[in-house]
Amino acid sequence: MGANIYRNKKPALAFLLPAFLFMVLFLYYPFFKTIINSFMHLKQLGATATEFNAPWYTNYEEMLHDPHVWTSVKNTIIMMLVTLVGQVGIAIVLALMVDNIGRGKQIFRTLYFFPIVISATALGLMFNLIFLRDKGMVNQVLEMLGKQDLTDWKAEGIALVTMMAPVMWQYVGFYFVILVTGLNNISDELYEAATIDGATALQRVRYISVPMLHNVICTCSVLAVTGALKVFDLPWVMFPKGMPLKTTFLTGTYMYYQTMETKNVDYGAALAVLIVVLGVVLAKVVNAVFREKDY
Protein backbone atom coordinates (compact mmCIF):
# COMPACT_ATOMS: atom_id res chain seq x y z
CA MET A 1 0.00 0.00 0.00
CA GLY A 2 2.75 2.43 0.99
CA ALA A 3 4.27 2.27 -2.46
CA ASN A 4 1.02 3.42 -4.06
CA ILE A 5 1.37 7.01 -2.94
CA TYR A 6 4.80 7.29 -4.42
CA ARG A 7 4.15 5.35 -7.62
CA ASN A 8 3.75 8.59 -9.53
CA LYS A 9 7.32 9.83 -9.68
CA LYS A 10 6.65 13.24 -11.20
CA PRO A 11 6.34 15.21 -7.93
CA ALA A 12 9.77 13.92 -6.89
CA LEU A 13 11.33 15.93 -9.68
CA ALA A 14 9.63 19.12 -8.53
CA PHE A 15 10.73 18.48 -4.95
CA LEU A 16 14.34 17.81 -5.86
CA LEU A 17 14.87 20.37 -8.58
CA PRO A 18 15.42 23.58 -6.58
CA ALA A 19 17.85 21.96 -4.14
CA PHE A 20 19.77 20.41 -7.00
CA LEU A 21 19.86 23.58 -9.00
CA PHE A 22 21.61 25.25 -6.07
CA MET A 23 24.12 22.46 -5.62
CA VAL A 24 24.97 22.16 -9.30
CA LEU A 25 25.12 25.89 -9.93
CA PHE A 26 27.00 26.91 -6.79
CA LEU A 27 29.07 23.83 -5.92
CA TYR A 28 29.68 21.37 -8.75
CA TYR A 29 29.92 23.79 -11.66
CA PRO A 30 32.16 26.33 -9.82
CA PHE A 31 34.43 23.55 -8.65
CA PHE A 32 35.11 22.39 -12.20
CA LYS A 33 35.36 25.99 -13.28
CA THR A 34 38.01 26.54 -10.58
CA ILE A 35 40.04 23.68 -12.00
CA ILE A 36 39.85 25.27 -15.45
CA ASN A 37 40.64 28.71 -14.03
CA SER A 38 43.80 27.34 -12.47
CA PHE A 39 45.14 26.75 -16.01
CA MET A 40 44.03 30.12 -17.37
CA HIS A 41 45.50 33.59 -17.26
CA LEU A 42 43.38 35.41 -14.68
CA LYS A 43 44.65 38.39 -12.73
CA GLN A 44 41.42 40.09 -11.73
CA LEU A 45 38.64 38.77 -9.56
CA GLY A 46 35.40 38.63 -11.50
CA ALA A 47 37.01 38.86 -14.92
CA THR A 48 36.46 36.03 -17.37
CA ALA A 49 39.62 34.25 -18.41
CA THR A 50 40.16 34.19 -22.16
CA GLU A 51 43.53 32.56 -22.67
CA PHE A 52 45.48 29.70 -21.20
CA ASN A 53 48.70 30.20 -19.32
CA ALA A 54 51.78 29.30 -21.34
CA PRO A 55 52.47 26.53 -20.66
CA TRP A 56 49.05 25.68 -19.24
CA TYR A 57 50.44 24.03 -16.07
CA THR A 58 52.48 27.13 -15.09
CA ASN A 59 50.69 27.56 -11.77
CA TYR A 60 51.30 23.99 -10.68
CA GLU A 61 54.96 24.28 -11.61
CA GLU A 62 55.19 27.52 -9.65
CA MET A 63 53.60 25.83 -6.65
CA LEU A 64 56.47 23.35 -6.45
CA HIS A 65 58.99 26.19 -6.23
CA ASP A 66 56.95 28.45 -3.97
CA PRO A 67 58.34 28.18 -0.42
CA HIS A 68 55.12 29.64 1.03
CA VAL A 69 53.14 26.70 -0.34
CA TRP A 70 55.35 24.35 1.60
CA THR A 71 55.08 26.51 4.71
CA SER A 72 51.32 26.56 4.46
CA VAL A 73 51.01 22.81 3.87
CA LYS A 74 53.37 22.14 6.75
CA ASN A 75 51.44 24.49 9.04
CA THR A 76 48.14 22.91 8.01
CA ILE A 77 49.42 19.45 8.85
CA ILE A 78 50.67 20.73 12.22
CA MET A 79 47.22 22.27 12.73
CA MET A 80 45.67 18.87 12.03
CA LEU A 81 47.82 17.13 14.59
CA VAL A 82 47.05 19.88 17.10
CA THR A 83 43.30 19.59 16.55
CA LEU A 84 43.47 15.81 16.65
CA VAL A 85 45.55 15.51 19.81
CA GLY A 86 44.49 18.75 21.49
CA GLN A 87 40.80 19.02 20.73
CA VAL A 88 39.83 15.37 20.73
CA GLY A 89 42.32 14.46 23.46
CA ILE A 90 41.23 17.17 25.89
CA ALA A 91 37.60 16.49 25.02
CA ILE A 92 37.98 12.78 25.87
CA VAL A 93 39.51 13.57 29.25
CA LEU A 94 36.86 16.15 30.10
CA ALA A 95 34.02 13.93 28.89
CA LEU A 96 35.16 10.96 30.96
CA MET A 97 35.46 13.22 33.98
CA VAL A 98 32.04 14.78 33.56
CA ASP A 99 30.53 11.34 33.10
CA ASN A 100 31.75 10.36 36.55
CA ILE A 101 30.47 13.30 38.54
CA GLY A 102 27.03 13.56 40.05
CA ARG A 103 26.04 17.19 39.91
CA GLY A 104 26.73 19.94 37.39
CA LYS A 105 26.86 17.90 34.17
CA GLN A 106 24.52 20.26 32.39
CA ILE A 107 26.33 23.43 33.44
CA PHE A 108 29.70 22.14 32.22
CA ARG A 109 28.15 21.18 28.89
CA THR A 110 26.75 24.69 28.49
CA LEU A 111 30.00 26.42 29.45
CA TYR A 112 32.28 24.23 27.36
CA PHE A 113 30.22 24.51 24.21
CA PHE A 114 29.79 28.21 24.33
CA PRO A 115 32.96 29.42 22.44
CA ILE A 116 31.68 27.57 19.36
CA VAL A 117 28.68 29.82 18.83
CA ILE A 118 30.82 32.96 18.84
CA SER A 119 32.28 33.96 15.51
CA ALA A 120 35.96 33.14 15.11
CA THR A 121 36.45 36.71 13.89
CA ALA A 122 35.32 38.15 17.24
CA LEU A 123 37.40 35.57 19.07
CA GLY A 124 40.40 36.56 16.95
CA LEU A 125 40.04 40.18 18.10
CA MET A 126 39.65 38.97 21.66
CA PHE A 127 42.81 36.87 21.50
CA ASN A 128 44.66 39.79 19.95
CA LEU A 129 43.98 41.61 23.21
CA ILE A 130 44.81 38.60 25.35
CA PHE A 131 48.16 37.96 23.66
CA LEU A 132 48.99 41.65 23.34
CA ARG A 133 52.70 42.29 23.76
CA ASP A 134 51.97 45.69 25.27
CA LYS A 135 50.58 44.12 28.46
CA GLY A 136 47.78 41.90 27.27
CA MET A 137 46.18 39.44 29.67
CA VAL A 138 48.85 36.76 29.34
CA ASN A 139 51.75 39.14 29.75
CA GLN A 140 50.12 40.76 32.78
CA VAL A 141 49.71 37.36 34.42
CA LEU A 142 53.34 36.51 33.70
CA GLU A 143 54.38 39.85 35.15
CA MET A 144 52.47 39.12 38.37
CA LEU A 145 54.29 35.81 38.57
CA GLY A 146 57.56 37.72 38.54
CA LYS A 147 58.60 37.69 34.90
CA GLN A 148 60.51 40.87 34.05
CA ASP A 149 60.33 41.41 30.28
CA LEU A 150 57.26 41.28 28.05
CA THR A 151 56.92 38.38 25.63
CA ASP A 152 56.02 39.15 22.01
CA TRP A 153 53.53 36.38 21.36
CA LYS A 154 53.42 37.19 17.66
CA ALA A 155 57.16 36.93 17.06
CA GLU A 156 58.56 34.36 14.70
CA GLY A 157 58.92 30.97 16.32
CA ILE A 158 56.13 31.37 18.82
CA ALA A 159 53.54 32.78 16.40
CA LEU A 160 52.29 29.33 15.39
CA VAL A 161 51.56 28.44 19.00
CA THR A 162 49.70 31.71 19.50
CA MET A 163 47.66 31.02 16.38
CA MET A 164 46.80 27.39 17.05
CA ALA A 165 46.02 27.55 20.75
CA PRO A 166 42.80 29.59 20.27
CA VAL A 167 41.66 27.42 17.35
CA MET A 168 42.16 24.35 19.48
CA TRP A 169 40.51 25.92 22.51
CA GLN A 170 37.41 26.98 20.60
CA TYR A 171 36.39 23.52 19.41
CA VAL A 172 37.13 21.34 22.45
CA GLY A 173 33.52 21.79 23.57
CA PHE A 174 32.21 20.51 20.25
CA TYR A 175 33.91 17.13 20.59
CA PHE A 176 33.13 17.14 24.30
CA VAL A 177 29.39 17.23 23.59
CA ILE A 178 29.64 14.47 20.98
CA LEU A 179 31.63 12.26 23.35
CA VAL A 180 29.30 12.88 26.30
CA THR A 181 26.37 11.87 24.11
CA GLY A 182 28.28 8.71 23.24
CA LEU A 183 28.92 8.00 26.92
CA ASN A 184 25.25 8.46 27.74
CA ASN A 185 24.40 5.74 25.23
CA ILE A 186 26.42 3.15 27.15
CA SER A 187 24.03 1.00 29.14
CA ASP A 188 24.05 1.47 32.92
CA GLU A 189 23.91 -2.28 33.40
CA LEU A 190 27.48 -2.69 32.19
CA TYR A 191 28.68 -0.30 34.87
CA GLU A 192 26.53 -1.92 37.54
CA ALA A 193 27.84 -5.38 36.68
CA ALA A 194 31.41 -4.10 36.82
CA THR A 195 30.80 -2.41 40.16
CA ILE A 196 29.36 -5.63 41.61
CA ASP A 197 32.46 -7.45 40.40
CA GLY A 198 34.53 -4.94 42.34
CA ALA A 199 35.81 -2.66 39.55
CA THR A 200 37.07 0.74 40.66
CA ALA A 201 36.02 3.96 38.92
CA LEU A 202 39.26 4.01 36.93
CA GLN A 203 38.81 0.41 35.84
CA ARG A 204 35.26 1.13 34.71
CA VAL A 205 36.59 3.96 32.55
CA ARG A 206 39.45 1.87 31.17
CA TYR A 207 37.52 -1.32 30.41
CA ILE A 208 34.02 -0.07 29.64
CA SER A 209 33.86 3.62 28.68
CA VAL A 210 36.92 3.83 26.44
CA PRO A 211 36.32 0.66 24.37
CA MET A 212 32.61 1.48 24.00
CA LEU A 213 33.53 4.95 22.78
CA HIS A 214 35.82 3.70 20.03
CA ASN A 215 33.51 4.55 17.13
CA VAL A 216 32.59 7.95 18.52
CA ILE A 217 36.27 8.79 18.92
CA CYS A 218 36.81 7.77 15.29
CA THR A 219 34.04 10.09 14.14
CA CYS A 220 35.55 12.93 16.16
CA SER A 221 39.01 12.30 14.73
CA VAL A 222 37.76 12.43 11.15
CA LEU A 223 35.86 15.63 11.89
CA ALA A 224 38.89 17.20 13.57
CA VAL A 225 41.23 16.46 10.68
CA THR A 226 38.84 17.61 7.95
CA GLY A 227 37.90 20.62 10.07
CA ALA A 228 41.54 21.70 10.32
CA LEU A 229 41.62 22.19 6.54
CA LYS A 230 38.76 24.68 6.74
CA VAL A 231 40.24 26.93 9.41
CA PHE A 232 40.43 30.46 8.10
CA ASP A 233 38.79 33.23 10.11
CA LEU A 234 40.74 33.18 13.34
CA PRO A 235 44.24 32.89 11.83
CA TRP A 236 43.45 35.55 9.28
CA VAL A 237 42.26 38.02 11.92
CA MET A 238 45.17 37.36 14.28
CA PHE A 239 47.91 37.00 11.67
CA PRO A 240 46.80 38.77 8.49
CA LYS A 241 48.92 38.12 5.41
CA GLY A 242 50.90 35.39 7.09
CA MET A 243 52.74 37.77 9.39
CA PRO A 244 55.39 37.63 10.75
CA LEU A 245 57.41 37.19 7.54
CA LYS A 246 54.76 34.95 5.93
CA THR A 247 55.50 32.11 8.33
CA THR A 248 51.97 31.55 9.62
CA PHE A 249 50.14 30.81 6.37
CA LEU A 250 47.73 27.91 6.30
CA THR A 251 46.59 26.54 2.96
CA GLY A 252 43.30 28.45 3.26
CA THR A 253 44.80 31.77 4.29
CA TYR A 254 47.50 31.52 1.62
CA MET A 255 44.90 30.86 -1.06
CA TYR A 256 43.01 33.92 0.15
CA TYR A 257 46.20 35.99 0.21
CA GLN A 258 47.08 35.11 -3.38
CA THR A 259 43.56 35.71 -4.62
CA MET A 260 42.61 38.88 -2.78
CA GLU A 261 45.84 40.61 -1.76
CA THR A 262 48.17 39.99 -4.69
CA LYS A 263 45.37 39.53 -7.28
CA ASN A 264 47.02 36.37 -8.51
CA VAL A 265 43.59 34.85 -9.07
CA ASP A 266 44.56 31.92 -11.28
CA TYR A 267 47.24 30.92 -8.79
CA GLY A 268 44.64 31.14 -6.03
CA ALA A 269 42.47 28.76 -8.05
CA ALA A 270 45.38 26.34 -8.33
CA LEU A 271 45.85 26.53 -4.55
CA ALA A 272 42.14 25.84 -4.10
CA VAL A 273 42.59 22.67 -6.15
CA LEU A 274 45.53 21.75 -3.93
CA ILE A 275 43.32 22.19 -0.85
CA VAL A 276 40.71 19.82 -2.26
CA VAL A 277 43.32 17.21 -3.21
CA LEU A 278 44.90 17.51 0.23
CA GLY A 279 41.46 17.13 1.83
CA VAL A 280 40.57 14.00 -0.12
CA VAL A 281 43.94 12.34 0.50
CA LEU A 282 43.93 13.13 4.22
CA ALA A 283 40.33 12.01 4.65
CA LYS A 284 41.29 8.66 3.09
CA VAL A 285 44.28 8.32 5.39
CA VAL A 286 42.27 9.16 8.50
CA ASN A 287 39.48 6.79 7.50
CA ALA A 288 42.01 4.01 7.05
CA VAL A 289 43.66 4.69 10.41
CA PHE A 290 40.47 5.13 12.41
CA ARG A 291 38.36 2.41 10.89
CA GLU A 292 35.14 1.85 12.77
CA LYS A 293 34.75 -1.44 14.58
CA ASP A 294 31.62 -3.41 15.31
CA TYR A 295 31.15 -4.75 18.78
Next chain:
Amino acid sequence: MAKKNKMSPGLIVVYVILIIWALTTVYPILWVIQNAFKAKNKILENSFALPLGDLFTTANFRKAFDTTDIFGAYKSSLFISTMVALMVVLLAGMGAYALARYKFCGSNLINSLVVGAMMFPAFATVISVYQMEFKWGIASTGSWFLNMLSVILPQIAGNMAFAMVVLTGYIKGLPIELEEAAYMEGCNAFQIYFKVIMPLTKPSFATVAIFSFLWSYNDLFTQSFFLRRPDMYSITMMLNNISAKEGTDYGLMAAVVALIIVPVIIVYCCLQKQIIKGMTAGAVKG
Protein backbone atom coordinates in the same frame (compact mmCIF):
# COMPACT_ATOMS: atom_id res chain seq x y z
CA MET B 1 24.80 5.24 36.34
CA ALA B 2 26.04 4.08 39.71
CA LYS B 3 27.52 7.16 41.30
CA LYS B 4 28.76 7.78 44.79
CA ASN B 5 27.32 10.76 46.56
CA LYS B 6 30.06 11.52 49.07
CA MET B 7 32.94 13.72 47.94
CA SER B 8 36.03 11.53 47.70
CA PRO B 9 39.43 13.22 47.15
CA GLY B 10 39.47 11.91 43.58
CA LEU B 11 36.13 13.51 42.87
CA ILE B 12 37.35 16.83 44.20
CA VAL B 13 40.34 16.74 41.86
CA VAL B 14 37.99 15.96 38.97
CA TYR B 15 35.78 18.94 39.86
CA VAL B 16 38.80 21.23 40.13
CA ILE B 17 40.04 20.26 36.65
CA LEU B 18 36.57 20.65 35.16
CA ILE B 19 36.16 24.08 36.74
CA ILE B 20 39.56 25.19 35.46
CA TRP B 21 38.57 24.40 31.88
CA ALA B 22 35.24 26.14 32.40
CA LEU B 23 37.16 29.21 33.53
CA THR B 24 39.21 29.21 30.34
CA THR B 25 36.04 29.37 28.26
CA VAL B 26 34.24 31.96 30.37
CA TYR B 27 36.84 34.24 31.89
CA PRO B 28 38.44 35.62 28.68
CA ILE B 29 35.04 36.85 27.59
CA LEU B 30 34.27 38.47 30.95
CA TRP B 31 37.74 40.01 30.83
CA VAL B 32 37.07 41.63 27.47
CA ILE B 33 33.69 42.91 28.60
CA GLN B 34 35.05 44.47 31.78
CA ASN B 35 37.90 46.13 29.91
CA ALA B 36 35.50 47.61 27.40
CA PHE B 37 34.44 49.94 30.23
CA LYS B 38 37.98 51.21 30.90
CA ALA B 39 40.21 53.77 29.22
CA LYS B 40 43.02 52.34 27.12
CA ASN B 41 45.85 53.24 29.50
CA LYS B 42 43.97 51.77 32.48
CA ILE B 43 43.65 48.46 30.65
CA LEU B 44 47.40 48.31 30.29
CA GLU B 45 47.94 49.17 33.96
CA ASN B 46 45.76 46.47 35.42
CA SER B 47 43.33 44.64 33.21
CA PHE B 48 42.00 42.45 36.02
CA ALA B 49 40.47 45.24 38.12
CA LEU B 50 36.72 45.59 37.84
CA PRO B 51 35.65 48.81 36.11
CA LEU B 52 34.31 50.54 39.24
CA GLY B 53 34.48 54.14 40.41
CA ASP B 54 37.01 56.24 38.51
CA LEU B 55 37.91 53.39 36.19
CA PHE B 56 34.45 53.25 34.68
CA THR B 57 33.88 54.98 31.36
CA THR B 58 31.58 54.50 28.39
CA ALA B 59 33.88 56.40 26.03
CA ASN B 60 34.86 53.22 24.19
CA PHE B 61 31.27 52.44 23.37
CA ARG B 62 30.58 55.97 22.20
CA LYS B 63 33.61 55.74 19.95
CA ALA B 64 32.48 52.33 18.70
CA PHE B 65 29.14 53.76 17.62
CA ASP B 66 30.85 56.77 16.03
CA THR B 67 33.53 54.97 14.06
CA THR B 68 31.60 51.91 12.94
CA ASP B 69 28.14 51.33 11.59
CA ILE B 70 27.24 48.58 14.04
CA PHE B 71 23.52 48.71 13.36
CA GLY B 72 24.13 48.51 9.63
CA ALA B 73 26.38 45.51 10.15
CA TYR B 74 23.75 43.82 12.33
CA LYS B 75 21.12 44.52 9.70
CA SER B 76 23.22 42.95 6.93
CA SER B 77 24.23 39.94 8.97
CA LEU B 78 20.75 39.22 10.31
CA PHE B 79 19.21 39.58 6.86
CA ILE B 80 21.75 37.27 5.23
CA SER B 81 21.61 34.59 7.91
CA THR B 82 17.82 34.61 8.21
CA MET B 83 17.38 34.25 4.46
CA VAL B 84 19.97 31.47 4.30
CA ALA B 85 18.32 29.56 7.15
CA LEU B 86 14.82 29.93 5.66
CA MET B 87 15.80 28.93 2.15
CA VAL B 88 17.87 25.97 3.33
CA VAL B 89 15.00 24.67 5.45
CA LEU B 90 12.47 25.10 2.64
CA LEU B 91 14.48 23.68 -0.26
CA ALA B 92 16.45 21.02 1.60
CA GLY B 93 13.23 19.85 3.27
CA MET B 94 11.54 19.30 -0.09
CA GLY B 95 14.60 17.57 -1.53
CA ALA B 96 15.00 15.39 1.53
CA TYR B 97 11.34 14.32 1.34
CA ALA B 98 11.81 13.17 -2.26
CA LEU B 99 15.03 11.34 -1.39
CA ALA B 100 13.47 9.64 1.63
CA ARG B 101 10.23 8.47 0.02
CA TYR B 102 10.67 8.11 -3.74
CA LYS B 103 12.62 5.26 -5.27
CA PHE B 104 13.45 5.87 -8.91
CA CYS B 105 16.26 4.98 -11.25
CA GLY B 106 19.18 7.23 -10.47
CA SER B 107 18.15 7.82 -6.88
CA ASN B 108 21.38 6.20 -5.74
CA LEU B 109 23.36 8.51 -7.98
CA ILE B 110 21.51 11.50 -6.58
CA ASN B 111 22.21 10.34 -3.06
CA SER B 112 25.93 10.18 -3.72
CA LEU B 113 25.82 13.60 -5.42
CA VAL B 114 24.35 15.02 -2.21
CA VAL B 115 26.97 13.36 -0.02
CA GLY B 116 29.68 14.44 -2.47
CA ALA B 117 28.49 18.04 -2.31
CA MET B 118 29.45 18.13 1.37
CA MET B 119 33.09 17.68 0.41
CA PHE B 120 33.62 21.03 -1.31
CA PRO B 121 35.25 23.56 0.98
CA ALA B 122 34.33 27.18 0.29
CA PHE B 123 37.90 27.73 -0.92
CA ALA B 124 37.30 25.48 -3.91
CA THR B 125 34.28 27.31 -5.29
CA VAL B 126 34.46 30.94 -4.25
CA ILE B 127 36.57 32.30 -7.14
CA SER B 128 34.32 30.85 -9.80
CA VAL B 129 31.12 31.72 -7.97
CA TYR B 130 32.29 35.31 -7.83
CA GLN B 131 33.14 35.22 -11.52
CA MET B 132 29.71 33.85 -12.36
CA GLU B 133 27.79 36.30 -10.19
CA PHE B 134 29.85 39.19 -11.53
CA LYS B 135 28.81 38.18 -15.02
CA TRP B 136 25.17 38.05 -13.91
CA GLY B 137 25.61 41.55 -12.53
CA ILE B 138 24.75 40.77 -8.90
CA ALA B 139 28.22 40.77 -7.29
CA SER B 140 29.88 44.06 -6.32
CA THR B 141 27.11 46.34 -7.49
CA GLY B 142 25.88 49.49 -5.77
CA SER B 143 22.65 47.86 -4.67
CA TRP B 144 22.45 46.69 -1.07
CA PHE B 145 19.94 43.98 -1.88
CA LEU B 146 21.94 42.52 -4.76
CA ASN B 147 25.09 42.45 -2.66
CA MET B 148 23.26 40.57 0.07
CA LEU B 149 21.84 38.21 -2.55
CA SER B 150 25.32 37.50 -3.90
CA VAL B 151 26.34 36.17 -0.45
CA ILE B 152 23.06 34.44 0.29
CA LEU B 153 23.07 32.25 -2.82
CA PRO B 154 26.42 30.48 -2.32
CA GLN B 155 25.76 30.16 1.41
CA ILE B 156 22.46 28.42 0.74
CA ALA B 157 24.28 25.97 -1.51
CA GLY B 158 27.02 25.48 1.08
CA ASN B 159 24.51 24.34 3.71
CA MET B 160 22.16 22.47 1.40
CA ALA B 161 23.87 19.10 1.20
CA PHE B 162 24.41 18.78 4.91
CA ALA B 163 20.84 19.83 5.66
CA MET B 164 19.50 17.27 3.18
CA VAL B 165 21.48 14.45 4.78
CA VAL B 166 20.17 15.34 8.25
CA LEU B 167 16.57 15.80 7.09
CA THR B 168 16.50 12.66 4.90
CA GLY B 169 17.53 10.59 7.89
CA TYR B 170 14.77 12.13 9.97
CA ILE B 171 11.99 11.81 7.40
CA LYS B 172 12.90 8.17 6.74
CA GLY B 173 12.18 7.49 10.41
CA LEU B 174 8.64 8.94 10.28
CA PRO B 175 5.80 6.40 10.19
CA ILE B 176 4.43 6.13 6.67
CA GLU B 177 0.89 5.36 7.94
CA LEU B 178 0.09 9.05 8.34
CA GLU B 179 0.96 9.73 4.73
CA GLU B 180 -1.16 6.76 3.66
CA ALA B 181 -4.11 8.12 5.61
CA ALA B 182 -3.71 11.52 3.99
CA TYR B 183 -3.46 9.86 0.59
CA MET B 184 -6.71 7.96 1.23
CA GLU B 185 -8.36 11.29 2.05
CA GLY B 186 -7.33 12.48 -1.39
CA CYS B 187 -4.22 14.54 -0.71
CA ASN B 188 -1.64 14.77 -3.46
CA ALA B 189 2.11 14.63 -2.84
CA PHE B 190 2.43 18.37 -2.31
CA GLN B 191 -0.41 18.49 0.19
CA ILE B 192 1.09 15.51 2.00
CA TYR B 193 4.43 17.29 2.20
CA PHE B 194 3.11 20.61 3.45
CA LYS B 195 0.35 19.29 5.72
CA VAL B 196 1.78 16.05 7.07
CA ILE B 197 5.55 15.93 6.67
CA MET B 198 6.43 19.51 7.47
CA PRO B 199 4.70 19.71 10.85
CA LEU B 200 6.20 16.36 11.86
CA THR B 201 9.71 17.38 10.84
CA LYS B 202 9.70 20.59 12.89
CA PRO B 203 12.37 19.49 15.42
CA SER B 204 14.74 18.56 12.64
CA PHE B 205 13.96 21.77 10.77
CA ALA B 206 14.92 23.71 13.89
CA THR B 207 18.23 21.86 14.03
CA VAL B 208 19.00 22.62 10.41
CA ALA B 209 17.88 26.25 10.66
CA ILE B 210 20.08 26.92 13.68
CA PHE B 211 23.04 25.25 12.06
CA SER B 212 22.67 27.20 8.81
CA PHE B 213 22.02 30.47 10.59
CA LEU B 214 25.08 30.28 12.83
CA TRP B 215 27.33 29.04 10.05
CA SER B 216 26.32 31.93 7.85
CA TYR B 217 26.36 34.49 10.67
CA ASN B 218 29.91 33.58 11.73
CA ASP B 219 31.38 33.19 8.25
CA LEU B 220 34.13 35.59 7.23
CA PHE B 221 35.65 33.87 4.21
CA THR B 222 32.74 33.95 1.74
CA GLN B 223 31.53 37.34 2.92
CA SER B 224 34.94 38.91 2.44
CA PHE B 225 34.66 38.20 -1.28
CA PHE B 226 31.17 39.63 -1.76
CA LEU B 227 30.78 42.39 0.84
CA ARG B 228 33.75 44.63 0.28
CA ARG B 229 31.91 47.96 0.40
CA PRO B 230 32.11 49.51 3.90
CA ASP B 231 28.45 50.56 3.84
CA MET B 232 27.43 46.93 3.27
CA TYR B 233 29.69 45.25 5.80
CA SER B 234 28.33 42.35 7.76
CA ILE B 235 29.39 41.91 11.36
CA THR B 236 32.38 39.70 10.65
CA MET B 237 33.57 42.06 7.88
CA MET B 238 33.15 45.06 10.15
CA LEU B 239 35.18 43.34 12.87
CA ASN B 240 37.93 42.34 10.49
CA ASN B 241 38.11 45.84 9.07
CA ILE B 242 38.17 47.69 12.38
CA SER B 243 40.89 45.36 13.67
CA ALA B 244 43.05 46.19 10.65
CA LYS B 245 42.42 49.95 10.97
CA GLU B 246 42.24 50.65 14.68
CA GLY B 247 43.89 47.54 16.12
CA THR B 248 45.93 49.57 18.61
CA ASP B 249 42.96 51.25 20.27
CA TYR B 250 42.50 48.45 22.77
CA GLY B 251 39.54 50.05 24.52
CA LEU B 252 37.68 50.36 21.25
CA MET B 253 38.55 46.78 20.29
CA ALA B 254 37.21 45.50 23.60
CA ALA B 255 34.02 47.55 23.21
CA VAL B 256 33.37 46.29 19.68
CA VAL B 257 33.97 42.67 20.69
CA ALA B 258 31.62 43.13 23.66
CA LEU B 259 28.91 44.63 21.45
CA ILE B 260 29.13 41.66 19.09
CA ILE B 261 29.45 38.88 21.67
CA VAL B 262 26.87 39.89 24.31
CA PRO B 263 23.77 39.42 22.10
CA VAL B 264 25.07 36.01 21.03
CA ILE B 265 25.57 35.03 24.68
CA ILE B 266 22.00 36.05 25.51
CA VAL B 267 20.56 34.05 22.61
CA TYR B 268 22.76 31.10 23.52
CA CYS B 269 21.54 31.12 27.11
CA CYS B 270 17.90 31.02 25.97
CA LEU B 271 18.28 28.41 23.25
CA GLN B 272 21.32 26.42 24.35
CA LYS B 273 19.70 22.97 24.07
CA GLN B 274 18.58 23.55 20.50
CA ILE B 275 21.84 25.26 19.53
CA ILE B 276 24.04 22.47 20.87
CA LYS B 277 21.85 19.93 19.10
CA GLY B 278 21.93 21.92 15.89
CA MET B 279 25.68 22.34 15.81
CA THR B 280 26.47 18.70 16.53
CA ALA B 281 23.72 17.28 14.30
CA GLY B 282 26.06 15.76 11.74
CA ALA B 283 28.06 13.72 14.18
CA VAL B 284 25.34 12.69 16.61
CA LYS B 285 22.38 11.12 14.90
CA GLY B 286 19.04 12.79 15.47
